[in-house]
Amino acid sequence: MKSIQITLLLLLICQYSCNSINEKTICSKYKNGDFKYQIPSKQSPTSVKIIRNDSLQTEIVGNTNDTSVLKVTWIDSCTYVLSYIKIISNEADSLSSFKKSITIKTSIVGGTDNYYLFESSNNKTDFILKDTIWVDR
Secondary structure: OHHHHHHHHHHHHHHHHHHHHHHHHHHHOOOEEEEEEEEOOOOOOEEEEEEEEOOEEEEEEOOOOOEEEEEEEEEEOOEEEEEEEEEEOOOOHHHHHHHHOOEEEEEEEEEOOOEEEEEEEEOOOOOOEEEEEEEOO
């Protein structure tokens, strides 16, 4: 009886370890690269190009060329926090200042070679955004 319990415990540990390794491998492929995000809109969706280099992310809004540079801090293999560093935009200075006070926490919850699914929240609201970021090749 005791050997069965030990065997089951070892199987559970192995399964957990394998899942952790798989999760790290999946998420690590999204730390660097070019990505695309579609901002939903009833009139016309807006595309955002994302260029991420591990600790720095640049976002360029397709229809305006507004550009944001953000610091990326990885909390674990699948979770990161974005903090605005610089905003180049035609927006009012007050809106840019407000954006710089926002931090965005994002968790990668799944993905493939072509996209990843994420959940994001920020330090100003209780809203959680769940959507897809596409790998831009």
